Amino acid sequence: MKKELYWLIVLLAIVLVVMSPALQNEFVNWDDEIYITKNEVIKKTPFSNLGEIFTYKINGFSVPLTLLSFQVEHYFFGLNPFPYHLNNLLLHLVNVFLIYLFVKHLTMSNLFLKIITPTNDSKKTKPNNPPPAIISHKTINYTAFFVALLFGIHPMNVESVAWATERKDLLYTFFALLAIYHYQQATAQQTLRLADKKYWLSLLFFLLSLLAKPQAIFLPILLLLIDYLKDRKIQFLLLWEKIPYFIISLLGGLYLLINVGTKVSAKTQDYDFWEKILFSCYQIGLYLTKFFFPFRLSNFYEYPIKVEGWYPIIFYIIPLILLGLAILLYWKFRNNKVVIFGVLFYFFNIFIFLQIFSVNTAIAYERFNYLAYNGLFFIVVVHLQKVKFTDYLWIGTLAYLAILGFLSFERCKVWQNNVVFFADMAKKNPNDIDANKIALKNTGDALMEKKQFIEAIEKFNQALGKDIKYEQAYLGRAFAYFQLGRYQEAINDYSHALALELTPQNRIETIFNRGTCLMNLKMYEQAINDFSSLIAVNPANVPAYLNRAYCLLNLARYEEAERDYRTVLQIEPSNAMANSQIQTLRQAKQKASQ
Template sequence: LIYIPVLNNGFLKTWDDNRYILENEHIKDLTFGSAAGFFSMYYDGHYHPLTLLSLAIDYKIGELNPTVYHTTNLLLHLINTMLVFLFVHLLFSRKKFFVALVTALLFGLSTMHVESVAWASERKNLLYALFFFASLISYVLFLQQEKRKYFIIALFFFLLSILSKVMAISLCVSLLAIDYFFDRKLYSRKVILEKVPFFLLAIVFAVVAIYAQKSSWGEDLSQNYYTFFERILFAANAFVLYILKLIVPFKLSGFYPYPGEVSVAFIFKSIIFLIVSLVVAGAVVYFYKRSKTITFGILFFIINIFLLLKLFEVPAGDYIMADRYSYIASVGLFLLISAGLNYLSSKKAIHKKIALTVLIVYSIFISLQTFNRASVWKNDITFYTDIISKFPGAKVAYTNRGAVRKNEGKLNGALSDFTKAIQLGKDDYKAYSNRGAVYSDLGNFEKAVIDYKKAVSLKPGKPQVLASYGYALLQTGDIRGAVGSFNQSLQLQPVNPEVYTNRGTAKYNTGDLQGAIKDYDMAVQQNPRYLNAYYNRGLAKLNLSDYHGAITDFTGALKINPNHAEAYSNMGIAWSRLDEKDKAFDSYNKAIQINPNYFEAYLNRGIDKYYTADYKGALEDLNKTIQLNRQVGPAYYFRAMIILQSDKQAACNDFINAKNLGFSLAEKQIKIYCK
């Protein structure tokens, strides 16, 4: 029940759900061939074919219905909770039911696990944990029953786990902790040989994982450059905070940024945490021969959290810790708590009551925290707003929330977020580029140019930024600058029909119609269904008096979008120039039918009616044109020509309006009729 809010959550469209689900074409056509393909590909810097297969199955069931993905995640977490119970129950040879039950209870309720359950893309964490726990259970059965089939099953589940997420490699060392718990001789030939296949698999897939990350992020996986001493301090912070947050879920966040600066205060706190970490590690030595339960619990936690402390920038990322990293390791901590409560309740009756009371109160507290935390992951806005409330200096939260607000049309909110992101990181080209995009949407192209110029200076080699910069320059009338920016963009990314089309428009505006047509040709060649290229090429051909070519292009645009009123109206002009008036009127009529407020279609039809002597029909269309837009000079001119004989004064007024609006033919009529 505490995870019910998860089922009402949507996708996080700017936090991996876009890459793993919404825009992941690999999962949208599940066949035997595509499923096999998952095993021969890296995806998003990872090798996790079973995770992709799992997501593909969900897509097959419900396509992009988020409830399907969240339901699967929740079911996996419930299964994992049951497996934790079974693992601990078997670990104690079915003698400590209370310890197993409470460990599973705390695992299932843990607020730190909300990230893994509520985030659709974190399927890999739940899936690898399922096979991880299944492998541990099989290994325990192998030790207890000495049947080789359980060893093979344990190895098989380990393979499945590692095919879901490479962090499963920590299982190899976890098996040694289990060996210790069962009093096995860790250095015996038998124990060592048993681990060989596990460690061989771990090494192979660790290498695969490194190549997978480099395939996406390059040779240098570091995203933050810190000294090893600083990384030790960060690791100590994360280690202690994982323990504290698992016990009392305070200031949980979907993103934990590195500190802005390694201050003296931070170093002092970190040294204290480092001492605490060493004490926890030292407890293993102290309790090694005194308490197997305590030693195993600590070992299990350390083993499964160590690789996630980011001492060596593994896994890669610009965050210091993540709630999801505690998912498997938490079993060790919860085992210690459960064993402690069991020890307390085994004493006097009053102690048992105290232990049960503490457990009940704590479970209710954690349940409420988990219930509330699940709603934080409802959508991008709630997610980033929560991060900002915890870490006001988290630049990425402002940047991504701004992107979401922009897509939702909340431009002022987006502008505020991008401005804040720039204040937090003045060297972030993305923040400037994003704010430039908002200014463009607001029609403030002058400010957009300033932001894009800054973004380009910070990151000169980004083709999309150069393309956007060119578009903003084009809108401000700097055609030469626009063409230069488009040229740079196309040098970096030659396949971009949108940029070719925009460069064609820039050339069109300078009168270089042939050059414009060449760019439009390239855009159509790269994307045969790129509507703007057909339409704009049709306009260029119309101006070159290539009326048949214009009609062909307008027809091509209409095949892509049958409701393109502008294409119908301009095709009408082309038919008119060919003296095909019936076809011209038919085109105008269709344009008006699509958009009854499209004044240019009324204007063009009115002018053609004037030249075919349908003065009544022309007057109606010209009046409608002026009603829709009072800034159209030709409409006043042709209306004046129609009413000149019946109302000379009104006609002169229209001629004057036409002249003032830049329609030069009106000047001659004014000299003749309006002295």
């Protein structure tokens, strides 16, 4: 027990060191603004708006537990990024520990050595030399340790840890692993009693996992795979015990279908079914390649561009390679339960994110593999234990693990801030217009935060060079012009943006900002028109009343100005500006009457 504790400490210490650069990261404008920095829902007192938390949708679906965790952090720490990243890292460490327990329990079965021994040719099995009935603690601990280590330090998992928003992955995996752990405990003796509290705790954690991220809908199938690996007999009770899991999963699946399934990315609407099959095969091929060789990672993997009606040849080769690999796996490992378990564990964890469903703006995302890769880690580690390790092989293995750790350590730094993050994104997607324009625009935003307005304008110019109808670049450049006092140029950009498709909130802000620029140029009549249009939409828009009143004062339309100030006081009786201006107008009237 002491030795196991020692190895656990070593395991967690390695993962902590490898992922530690994430603690220095800031928020980035890659959904962090939607989930955290500009999300008013999480800025309220924790648990005071549970109804809003549970119904608030981002990109079509709800992640209430994730938002609730952000809300608690915001209450105590505001928008200091360190606690958010610290909690992400701590969750990752807990998940590493849970993976260790998960794999350890899988390998504790008396059937395990028989399972990992090929049985496709029973004639070769010597009747007088049956496989051992038990597995050594050394084998169990080694398997659990190295699977958990690979999970903890693999570069493809950095995105889920170093990106604050991806608390979703960490939380859903945390609760999913707790659900699996309690299920394993409840079925430790092969027969599950429905009255066992571990069974009901497993169901509860499954529900919580779905509330953290809907990706957990395939957990019932993972439980069936665990039954298969443990050689549980298929009987009525085994299927009956899964019914509550599948009911919860079905409800989660229907929710996804209604809220996300029909929200196809505009980028992929024109792709036909066979193109989506090609993209899905490429996606799987990319993930498998990065599993072994996680180099040149990116937060955004661009879609291919057709040249003379054809995609790059790799898109036609990979389906053939995957087909050949599937045939080989079936021929060589069709009776190897570890391989079957690991492959299916991986497949069902990424299934809903394949490009067949076309819900993404990129062809692949690294974070989708966070839990899924453990199926492949399990296959590799189990079968490596059947290899006789020489000194050179040990050195090679340790060197490979060191490389993974170094790559993850450096990868964490990519999420350091907006400038570094989006520069990396643009560099690694040179042919993707969307990726480049988004990267350039967000780099401009980051420069704006540093008050480097001239440099920011140049980035917005480059973004508009990629897409002349990119409204966010117009808005960013307009605000930079505004900060520099170049109001006419700002007005031009705000007008360009208003001619494009803006969200209702962006449209309101754009009209207000244009009106403010007009006001600063003393173009009062035009400014009044903008502020009046806002008041027509929202009669309680206090800033619009105040600015319109200011314009009216400068046009000597005092009665109209006073009327606007009085309207402000009806909405906000303690408004200092309105009170002050009314007093000034009153004094002016008295002087005029004398």
